[in-house]
Amino acid sequence: MSIAATSLQAYDQLRVTSNPSLTIKEKKRKCAICRTEFRTFSSLVKWCSPEHGAEVAMRALEKKRAREAKEVRQADRARREKLKTRSDWMKEAQSAFNAWVKERDFDLPCVSCGRHHNGAYHAGHYLSVGARPDLRFEPLNVWKQCAPCNLYLSGNLVLYRQELVRRIGLAKVEWLEGPHESKKLTVEDLREIVKTYRARAREMKRSRNA
Numbered sequence: 001m002s003i004a005a006t007s008l009q010a011y012d013q014l015r016v017t018s019n020p021s022l023t024i025k026e027k028k029r030k031c032a033i034c035r036t037e038f039r040t041f042s043s044l045v046k047w048c049s050p051e052h053g054a055e056v057a058m059r060a061l062e063k064k065r066a067r068e069a070k071e072v073r074q075a076d077r078a079r080r081e082k083l084k085t086r087s088d089w090m091k092e093a094q095s096a097f098n099a100w101v102k103e104r105d106f107d108l109p110c111v112s113c114g115r116h117h118n119g120a121y122h123a124g125h126y127l128s129v130g131a132r133p134d135l136r137f138e139p140l141n142v143w144k145q146c147a148p149c150n151l152y153l154s155g156n157l158v159l160y161r162q163e164l165v166r167r168i169g170l171a172k173v174e175w176l177e178g179p180h181e182s183k184k185l186t187v188e189d190l191r192e193i194v195k196t197y198r199a200r201a202r203e204m205k206r207s208r209n210a
């Protein structure tokens with residue numbers, strides 16, 4: 001296109017100078033690169049000089065490459081999503097949910113030891129996932145907790161319960177401790193959890209930083 005248009009411009013100019021009777025209407029245009037006004041006989045020419053013609057061609061090529069790369073990325077993502085197992089979705093759902101818990105409790109101290117500190121925080125389950133898988137994604141059962149309490153003190157549960165009673169009331173704590181219908185989450189359920197909690201966490205983060 002670039003070469004064709006450039007030679008066409010040369011041809012038009014030659015035709016005009018060699019035989020003025022063949023003059024076709026000259027148009028004023030603005031260069032796509034530098035916005036300088038120039039005159040041309042060809043509607044294909046959108047540049048003031050060969051240099052800027054090359055620039056136009058290069059930009060078009062870059063745009064095309066970016067579009068192709070994006071298509072490849074999208075196809076890759078779709079393929080990876082298809083290959084995800086239930087356990088992959090479970091991990092992703094837990095991590096989205098935990099991130100939301102930490103965002104929700106952003107201003108709260110560790111649920112067990114009550115410390116505000118600069119170390120890492122986890123989302124700590126009151127009733128563990130192993131013991132009570134049905135409460136894995138229960139918002140009342142999971143709170144921001146410091147890494148030492150979560151990792152080395154087995155959740156520091158005596159203090160955790162005291163604080164939980166203070167935060168949500170004894171009735172709700174006893175409800176957590178009572179029986180729950182256990183329901184096997186499908187991939188569709190897990191996908192929904194990922195989507196919902198990611199969106200909520202994003203929203204909270206945005207309003208916190210606003």
Ligand SMILES: [Zn+2]
Pocket residue numbers: 031032033034035036047048049052
């Ligand atoms: Zn130009």
Ligand SMILES: [Zn+2]
Pocket residue numbers: 110111112113114115145146147148149150
């Ligand atoms: Zn702690």
